[in-house]
Amino acid sequence: MSVLEVSDLTVEYSSGGYKVMPLKNFNLNMDKGELGVLLGASGCGKSTLLSAIAGLLRPTSGSIRVDGAEVVGLSGKSLNDYRQNSVGVVFQAFNLIPSLTARENIELVCWTAGKSRAASRDRADQLLEKVNLADRAKHRPGSMSGGQQQRVAIARALALDPPVVLADEPTAHLDYIQVEGVLNILRRLADDDRTVLIATHDERLLPLADTIVELTPRAAPAEAGVDHRKLEDGEILFEQGDPGSLVYTVESGLVQLFRRRDDGSEEIVNEVTPGAYFGELAPMFGLPRSATARASGPTVLTGRPMTDFRAQMHLSKAKASEPLVQS
């Protein structure tokens, strides 16, 4: 049985008056001792997924099970117990409390969970020893290097010996010397029969991984070549939030690009006429589609992969005939 099971997870929230869906029907299974790397560009939903698994964000739908117990729907004391005992989190930018010493940052977690202060202090010392920071126990985060702070943050995540450890961009604020120490510790965590899930866009972490999950697929096989499409009036080409690898040029007809607002209404962001193109940002930056594309009347269009599209652009410029208009 998997230690961490994420099934059909969808997270939708409101941002600036628009509905955003960073995760849609997402699935993940991880076993004991497995180290997974969530790979993807900023804004693709990595931190959202970690927040949901950590019990800090309630998903719109779907299920998260840790050691067989459902996480979605927990509240009050049971949610606090879950956060304390089942999952440890290593935050981006360390997020240590600056007024507390390294020892106190760890001690606080154990003490909050109901251990005695003496036992909490012993546990903190033991973990600082484990991350080779015993001599920095009385130092505040401000007087430690980034790597040292990250190691304290890892020790804090392990304070109550959780079966699952989540790490959000653990190498984002570290130089290459510090990265090595942190990566070693993260790998050792998984070797201790713990399930470790790391969200990152740092590909140096890939050799560590037992499982790699790309949250924004680089290219969908069906979209690999040139795609000639004919759409009827009202037919949807792609939805906001979908992954995308093609740039579309309208040959005839009209395409409306719109976003859905919180209240369910639509906001037309552009109407693309023949000769103009749209949808270039998703393949260029590995982002989900930022709007939905819908035909307005019978429409013919051509989808090209980024490389083909660039070549077409050059050809068009060289011919200097009917220049393409950016949408």
Next chain:
Amino acid sequence: MAGQGNSVGPILLASLRDLQWRSRRFILAALAAGLVFGVALMMSGVANSFTIEIRNTVSSIGAQSWFVKTGSPGPFTDPAPFPAGAVNAVRHLPGVTQAEPLLVGRALTRGAVTSSSHQVPASSEKNVNMLGVVPGGVGSPQVVKGVPLSGRFSTVVDESLGVDVGQQIALNGVRFKVVGLVSGVTYFAGQPVAFVTLGAAQQLETSGASLATAIVTKGTPQASVGGLTLLSDAQVRSDLGRPTTQADKTIQLIEVLLWIVAAGIIGAIVYMSALERRQDFAVLKAVGTPSSHLFVGLVIQAILMALGAAVIGILIEIPMASSSSMAVRLSVANYVAVPVVALIVGVIASVMPARRAARVDPAIAFGG
């Protein structure tokens, strides 16, 4: 497996450490709030002095009952003269063991004068409350220094007038020798009392006419005398307090405003701290700290700051009161009340920031 985790110990530790971490700011806020507490405490002392001086002055007369002219509200605020000979009728009333006439007036003095310096600057002029009494009779004051009132041009004055036994003062231009001092006998917000003989007071106030504004008695009269109204000590105190009632209410209002200002100072600092610690609170929530503990943590911080301000306020009040030209009278109860009020101020000040802390979304801990 962890236990229940109900202890507020961890959040208390975090709150104390944060106070240390941001100590300069908290000390400055405590000093500012402490100054406000000190001023509020001094205002309490001024208001107290109104009550105490009335009690002292009325009791310094040593009367058990007072007769004033019918229609007069009391012997001090609106003294109405009547023939001093009415005392004979009062002495024969059942229940009266002793009775004397009393003349209440006001005089201007320029403080001590000597034979070589008759002229003193006008800036040293002081109003005094002049009480003409029968030496050795009811109303004759008990001195704390010197000898009791005796000769026609002798006077016993309150020590707040700033003259000593043996010196001379001029009251409305007439010289009197200070033979004794009394303590704490003032009214109308600290104006000192000068006791003179009834005859001298009549010379200054009524051009020598044998008039009085009150008859004071030992024993409780069982009847009254025509044209006069009998007043108890309590009624006389009430009469004497009337002119300062409005001032007293104003002081109370200012006191409340000062407490609110102190709460505002503490609240603003704690609120700022809560805003800066948003990420910390999110992390604490993410590791399982209940929201209620975060709330308690900020309340504790505000209370500690308010108590610190209370101590500073008490320390500041002492030199402020000693340099004040107005009497400031504070009891132990007043001092004890300061930390109690500070506690309440701290709790009130912390409610808004504490609610904000408790509502922090733990998911922001994932923010870079």
